[in-house]
Structure formats: C-alpha cells, structure tokens
Amino acid sequence: MSNFKLKKIPNLAGVGLKAQHYKTILQETPKLGWFEVHPENYMGAGGPPHKYLTAIRELYPLSLHGVGMSLGGPSKRLDPEHLRRFKALKDRYEPWLISEHLAWSTHEGKFFNDLLPLPYTEETLNHLANHVDEMQSYMGKKVLIENPSAYLAYESSPYAETEFLDQLVKRTGCGLLLDVNNIFVSANNQGYDAYDYLDAYPVEHVEEIHLGGHSVELIEDDDLGIGKLLIDDHSSAVIDDVWGIYNRLIAKIGPKPSLIEWDGDIPEWPTLYNEAKIADGFMKKHVSTKVKS
Amino acid sequence: MASFKQIHKEFVAALLVPSAPIPKGLIAVKKPNITSRFAVYRNNVIVGLIAALKSNFPICFALVGDEFFKALAIDFIRKDPPTSPMLFEYGDEFALFISQYSPADQLPYLADIARLEIMWRNAYHAIDAKPLDITKIQQIDAKKHSNLTFKTHPSAAILTSDWPIYSIWQGHEDNNMLDIDLEVKQSILICRPNVDVLIANIDPAACIFYSAIMNGQSLGSAYEKAIKQDQNFDFNYCFGQLFALGLITDIVVEK
Numbered sequence: 001m002s003n004f005k006l007k008k009i010p011n012l013a014g015v016g017l018k019a020q021h022y023k024t025i026l027q028e029t030p031k032l033g034w035f036e037v038h039p040e041n042y043m044g045a046g047g048p049p050h051k052y053l054t055a056i057r058e059l060y061p062l063s064l065h066g067v068g069m070s071l072g073g074p075s076k077r078l079d080p081e082h083l084r085r086f087k088a089l090k091d092r093y094e095p096w097l098i099s100e101h102l103a104w105s106t107h108e109g110k111f112f113n114d115l116l117p118l119p120y121t122e123e124t125l126n127h128l129a130n131h132v133d134e135m136q137s138y139m140g141k142k143v144l145i146e147n148p149s150a151y152l153a154y155e156s157s158p159y160a161e162t163e164f165l166d167q168l169v170k171r172t173g174c175g176l177l178l179d180v181n182n183i184f185v186s187a188n189n190q191g192y193d194a195y196d197y198l199d200a201y202p203v204e205h206v207e208e209i210h211l212g213g214h215s216v217e218l219i220e221d222d223d224l225g226i227g228k229l230l231i232d233d234h235s236s237a238v239i240d241d242v243w244g245i246y247n248r249l250i251a252k253i254g255p256k257p258s259l260i261e262w263d264g265d266i267p268e269w270p271t272l273y274n275e276a277k278i279a280d281g282f283m284k285k286h287v288s289t290k291v292k293s
Numbered sequence: 294m295a296s297f298k299q300i301h302k303e304f305v306a307a308l309l310v311p312s313a314p315i316p317k318g319l320i321a322v323k324k325p326n327i328t329s330r331f332a333v334y335r336n337n338v339i340v341g342l343i344a345a346l347k348s349n350f351p352i353c354f355a356l357v358g359d360e361f362f363k364a365l366a367i368d369f370i371r372k373d374p375p376t377s378p379m380l381f382e383y384g385d386e387f388a389l390f391i392s393q394y395s396p397a398d399q400l401p402y403l404a405d406i407a408r409l410e411i412m413w414r415n416a417y418h419a420i421d422a423k424p425l426d427i428t429k430i431q432q433i434d435a436k437k438h439s440n441l442t443f444k445t446h447p448s449a450a451i452l453t454s455d456w457p458i459y460s461i462w463q464g465h466e467d468n469n470m471l472d473i474d475l476e477v478k479q480s481i482l483i484c485r486p487n488v489d490v491l492i493a494n495i496d497p498a499a500c501i502f503y504s505a506i507m508n509g510q511s512l513g514s515a516y517e518k519a520i521k522q523d524q525n526f527d528f529n530y531c532f533g534q535l536f537a538l539g540l541i542t543d544i545v546v547e548k
Contacts, residue, residue: 152330190321
C-alpha cells in the first residue's frame with residue numbers, strides 16, 4: 001500500500017530541499033521535477049521536519065541522498081542503527097532514488113561530517129563492495145554511489161577512480177550518481193583534465209547527476225607556485241565550466257534527473273529555482289539523445 | 294602500503310589536531326603542498342561541526358559572539374566529537390562542558406541556556422502526539438476530578454534554574470537582551486503540541502504542580518503539593534495552561 005501518488009523521478013532538474021524554503025514551496029508549488037533531502041536531517045522522531053517533508057512529498061517525487069553511511073569506513077559492518085533509521089525513512093517516504101558516497105566519515109563511532117578520501121586498491125574495493133551489498137540488501141533497493149571531490153589522493157591507488165566505480169557497479173549492481181562539480185573540483189585540485197575523467201567514466205550507469213557551486217582558495221604548491229585550490233562547499237551558483245561538463249555528459253547520455261545542490265549561504269527560492277531551469281534548458285537541447293551502443 | 298584500517302586510523306589522528314603529522318602516501322599534483330591540502334579536510338570537519346553547534350545553540354552563540362563561541366566549540370569538538378551523523382542532535386554534553394569551561398566563568402548562566410536549547414531541540418524533534426481539548430475534562434463528573442491522572446505530551450519538559458533563563462530566551466526572541474535582571478531565578482515549561490515549541494515561565498509552585506502531573510500523580514495530589522509550596526498558588530490559571538500549552542494528551546479516569 002503506497003502513501004504517495006507520485007513516485008518516479010522524471011528526467012528533469014530537481015532541487016536539494018532546505019528548511020527555509022518549505023513554506024514558499026508549499027504556497028507556490030513551483031513546476032519542478034523533484035526534491036532531494038539528506039536523510040540524516042529527518043531522523044528525528046517527529047516535529048516540523050516530518051510535517052513539511054510529508055506535505056512536500058505529496059506534491060513531488062523524492063530522492064534520499066545520504067551523507068553519513070560511511071560506506072568507505074573501516075568497520076566490517078555498517079552501523080546497524082543508521083541502516084535502520086535510513087530504511088525507516090525509505091519506507092515512510094518512498095523515494096525513487098537513494099544514494100551515498102564513495103567516501104568515509106565515521107571512525108570508531110565518531111562522525112567527522114566530511115567525505116574523506118580512500119585509496120583505490122583491491123582491498124578498498126572488496127571492503128566497499130561488501131558495504132554497498134549490505135546497504136542495498138538492507139534497503140531492498142539499488143543505491144547510487146557518488147564520486148567524491150578531493151583535495152588529495154592516495155599514491156597507492158592502482159585503480160583510477162573511474163575504473164574503481166566501474167568495478168564497484170560490476171560487483172554490486174549499484175548505480176552511479178555523477179557529481180559534475182566534483183569532477184571539476186577534483187580535476188583542478190589533482191591536475192588532470194575534467195573531460196578526460198568524463199571520457200573514462202562509465203556513464204552508462206549514471207542514474208542521477210549533481211550540480212553545485214564551489215569556492216576558490218589560493219595555494220602554493222612546490223612545483224606550480226601559487227594556484228587555485230577549489231573547495232566543494234555548495235555555497236554558490238554553478239559556474240559555466242561546470243555547465244560545460246554537464247552539457248557534454250547530457251549530450252552523451254540524454255536527460256537524467258539532475259540536482260541543484262546549494263547547502264551553504266542558501267539563497268532565496270527564486271535563485272535556486274532559476275538554477276534548476278538552467279539545467280532543464282540544457283536537457284531540452286539533448287532530449288532526443290540516446291546512449292551510444 | 295598501510296592496511297585499510299591503518300589508513301583510516303592515521304587520517305583521523307591528524308584530522309582534529311592541527312599539530313599532528315599528516316598521513317603518509319598522499320599526493321595531488323606533481324609536488325603538492327600536502328599540508329595546505331590536508332588543511333582543507335581539517336577545516337571542513339571543524340567548520341562543519343562548529344556550524345552544527347551554532348545551529349543547535351543559537352542563543353549561546355548570540356550571548357558570547359563569534360570569536361568566543363568558535364574557541365568554545367573547537368575545544369568541545371576535540372573532546373566530544375559527534376557519535377552519529379544526525380547533527381541536529383549534536384551537543385548533548387555541551388551544557389556540562391560549558392559549566393566546566395573556565396573562560397565562561399563570567400557567564401554563569403550560559404550552561405543553563407545551553408540546557409534550554411537542548412530541551413528546545415528535543416521538543417522540536419519529539420514524537421508527535423495530539424493534545425487534548427479542555428472540553429474533554431468538562432465532560433467528566435466534577436467529583437472525580439481530583440483523582441484524575443494524565444498522559445502528557447512526549448515533547449513536554451521542565452527546566453529549573455538559578456538564572457533568568459526565560460527572560461534571556463525571550464530577550465533573544467525579541468532581539469532585546471538589555472534590562473535582564475540577573476538576580477531573578479526562573480524555571481520554564483517547554484512543550485510542542487503542534488508545530489511551534491512553546492515556552493512558559495513558571496513560578497516554583499507551578500513548577501511543582503506541572504512536575505507532579507507529568508510524573509503521573511493525580512490532579513488532587515498535584516494541587517496539594519503546589520499549595521503547600523505557596524498558598525497563593527493559582528490553580529485555575531495553571532490548570533488552564535495544562536491545556537493551553539497542549540501538555541495533556543489523555544485523561545485517565547480511575548475506575
């Protein structure tokens with residue numbers, strides 16, 4: 001028995017739902033494909049977060065994007081309490097998509113609130129595949145895995161990140177969430193070409209795309225002198241370079257659910273809505289594109 | 294290369310302590326400035342957790358200001374990092390930490406304000422329950438009233454204090470912290486019957502009355518205790534408030 005009429009997320013833009021926009025969204029019911037939330041913000045027993053999310057869920061399809069499962073964490077099993085809470089939200093809100101990160105954030109019971117990097121080794125792959133299997137079987141649903149933004153990488157990484165993700169899909173049957181801003185941030189920070197990354201990435205498994213903003217710091221590296229270090233802070237609009245990568249991706253695979261993430265210095269609703277409409281504009285251009293076989 | 298477990302251990306050891314050595318085996322560009330790059334992770338963790346505390350303790354933040362709060366938060370985070378990804382509930386030990394934090398000695402009420410904010414947050418996220426309308430009790434034979442007991446709202450809580458916690462909370466709501474008399478002792482009753490968290494300033498007799506009701510004692514017994522504390526106890530007002538604040542979710546009539 002289903003609680004909600006709308007289920008499927010269309011191949012349109014969505015927006016990360018923020019508490020300051022609850023009332024505007026319910027009053028204006030903007031024409032928008034879907035919303036995404038961090039389940040961690042809705043793991044309380046009751047109160048306004050659930051009231052608003054329920055009301056909004058009645059009007060829009062939903063995606064749950066976890067930031068706290070620590071799939072790349074060192075413990076043998078995932079945190080059973082966190083799995084249980086996540087599953088309860090999945091059952092309650094019937095999200096069309098659920099996703100998590102290729103990263104870790106918890107160590108010996110302490111949560112570090114950041115997406116920390118991993119070496120891409122066989123050992124990591126085995127470990128991560130077990131955790132993805134565990135999460136998918138507990139949820140009874142495919143989980144999409146997102147590429148991280150990185151400031152550093154591990155030297156001993158026999159797998160490229162793209163190859164590692166491809167292997168993870170093959171082993172677990174998971175899907176992929178491709179964060180286009182993260183490609184741009186990581187490529188800049190690690191001195192490779194974002195388009196090379198995209199060309200190597202297994203795009204046929206992409207079921208969701210993320211778009212967000214980043215900030216720029218200056219850094220002095222020994223060989224390059226002063227250069228830009230990009231910080232993935234989701235506190236500004238998507239820049240043209242990132243739209244450029246998005247355009248190439250959509251040209252390849254056609255329209256996909258595409259999310260505007262804006263988590264810091266959150267603007268008024270019209271600004272966010274406008275970003276979503278830009279993404280929809282790119283998708284309209286490539287509406288007839290099919291995945292090349 | 295270090296084992297999977299070792300890699301995490303070394304990374305975490307360096308995360309919260311800026312002076313700790315940076316884990317080996319990290320690269321970026323050809324000759325990267327590893328220290329500055331690792332600092333991004335350190336900064337993300339600490340800034341993110343400070344923001345979580347600021348969001349959970351907005352009145353404490355307003356009382357002490359940016360710089361003081363940041364120093365306080367960093368010391369707290371190093372001692373007591375979150376144990377779950379549900380950051381909206383981070384800081385259960387913050388009040389205790391503040392009470393033992395010597396730079397805050399000049400602000401002896403700060404720990405109680407942190408307690409108020411923890412209780413506010415617990416009420417906000419508490420399981421929902423429908424408050425009972427006062428007319429329900431009027432349908433019960435008045436002779437039975439003194440033996441009635443009540444089920445109270447899951448969000449309801451009382452905080453007693455030696456400081457004017459209600460006035461400070463109200464001052465923050467009204468954006469006017471002037472004219473708060475620090476000699477006044479106040480206690481509060483918190484409840485979230487629907488969407489909004491309600492806070493009432495309660496005197497010592499009312500505090501005894503509401504506590505007794507919340508502990509499942511009969512209306513008559515709660516009244517007796519309150520009147521013993523203060524012979525001017527305003528029963529009619531406090532009884533009305535039980536329903537006005539949405540504290541009562543069910544009435545139990547003794548058979």
